[in-house]
Amino acid sequence: MVLATSHRNIREKMKIVVTGGAGFIGSAFINHLLDNFECDVLCVDKLTYAGSRMNIKHNVSFLQKDICDVTSDELGEFDYIVHFAAESHVDNSIKNGLPFVRTNVEGTFNLLEISRKNKNLKKFIHISTDEVYGDMDEHFAINHTATETNEIKPSSYYSATKAASDMLVISANRTYGLPYLITRTCNNFGEHQFEEKFLPTITRSIKQGKPIPIYGDGKQVREWMYVYDNVKVICDLMFDGEIINRVMNIGTGFRVTNLDIIKTIGSILNQDVRIEHVEDRLGHDKKYGLNSKQMKFYYLSKDKTIEFKNLYDYLEEHYGNEK
Numbered sequence: 442m443v444l445a446t447s448h449r450n451i452r453e454k455m456k457i458v459v460t461g462g463a464g465f466i467g468s469a470f471i472n473h474l475l476d477n478f479e480c481d482v483l484c485v486d487k488l489t490y491a492g493s494r495m496n497i498k499h500n501v502s503f504l505q506k507d508i509c510d511v512t513s514d515e516l517g518e519f520d521y522i523v524h525f526a527a528e529s530h531v532d533n534s535i536k537n538g539l540p541f542v543r544t545n546v547e548g549t550f551n552l553l554e555i556s557r558k559n560k561n562l563k564k565f566i567h568i569s570t571d572e573v574y575g576d577m578d579e580h581f582a583i584n585h586t587a588t589e590t591n592e593i594k595p596s597s598y599y600s601a602t603k604a605a606s607d608m609l610v611i612s613a614n615r616t617y618g619l620p621y622l623i624t625r626t627c628n629n630f631g632e633h634q635f636e637e638k639f640l641p642t643i644t645r646s647i648k649q650g651k652p653i654p655i656y657g658d659g660k661q662v663r664e665w666m667y668v669y670d671n672v673k674v675i676c677d678l679m680f681d682g683e684i685i686n687r688v689m690n691i692g693t694g695f696r697v698t699n700l701d702i703i704k705t706i707g708s709i710l711n712q713d714v715r716i717e718h719v720e721d722r723l724g725h726d727k728k729y730g731l732n733s734k735q736m737k738f739y740y741l742s743k744d745k746t747i748e749f750k751n752l753y754d755y756l757e758e759h760y761g762n763e764k
């Protein structure tokens with residue numbers, strides 16, 4: 442079940458800068474925000490291979506620019522900045538880590554420098570990932586899930602640059618008093634995910650009757666969340682003044698192996714699945730898992746229930762009629 446959307450609220454004086462707003466999660470955030478609130482949105486996006494303005498269904502101000510090069514004059518005064526822009530595909534970071542260092546570290550640094558001088562700023566919302574905690578299988582006991590105070594132990598240039606950007610945000614708070622929220626989210630699924638990612642790749646291959654390339658034994662465990670559930674939580678936390686200067690895990694507890702997902706999509710599409718085991722990804726993490734008790738406690742404390750769309754229900758809804 443999808444979370445009920447709140448009634449439309451007027452935030453007319455609010456200006457919200459959204460970086461990476463043409464990407465998968467950033468565009469869902471803008472769509473959710475403007476479906477439910479009235480506010481001015483400035484989307485800053487370089488429009489790399491991963492971004493498309495078509496993902497945004499509302500009219501927003503748009504600055505097509507690299508976050509490393511944007512200036513305070515271009516952003517003006519703003520109330521919130523929600524920072525999604527990143528190089529986000531682990532395999533690309535193995536081939537060439539430099540763009541990850543530039544966008545994820547240098548880009549975040551530039552935004553922090555602009556934001557900390559901004560008098561109106563209520564919160565810098567930095568979108569991070571469960572991958573910064575590293576491999577739950579390798580470093581911790583069975584069934585361990587990462588709490589927000591868990592050691593940071595990234596395994597790839599992608600997760601290392603995300604972890605570095607988290608540290609920059611926290612240090613900007615300590616040194617300059619920058620108000621912030623870091624969200625660490627599990628794997629998202631949903632509309633407009635770029636075709637290089639796991640779910641679009643395997644679904645395409647199954648439909649085309651091609652063998653499905655799977656890293657190693659395919660038993661890697663990932664946690665999954667519907668993208669519009671994630672952005673709803675981000676939006677709730679953003680507007681809550683009590684949620685400040687902290688890290689919050691955003692997860693569902695729905696953890697499955699990659700192999701299970703492939704078999705499920707095959708059975709939903711009623712297609713035989715031919716698995717082709719390929720050499721494992723370098724440094725591949727076996728398991729991610731988030732402890733999201735803080736998030737659940739947040740909703741309980743507001744007397745709100747929270748229920749997330751299940752990955753398998755979503756796949757059935759989308760592909761069930763293609764049998």
Ligand code: NAD
Pocket residue numbers: 460461462463464465466467485486487488489490491492493506507508509524525526527528529530544548568569570571603625626627628629630635
């Ligand atoms: P995405 O790759 O779909 O989109 C990234 C967007 O950022 C694109 O629109 C791209 O054009 C833009 N961008 C990239 N480099 C830029 C730069 N230098 N300057 C300006 N814009 C730039 O990514 P996503 O999957 O939507 O992820 C968004 C954020 O969420 C990332 O920070 C990622 O680390 C984090 N995250 C994603 C997932 C997931 O499952 N997709 C899970 C956890 C965390």
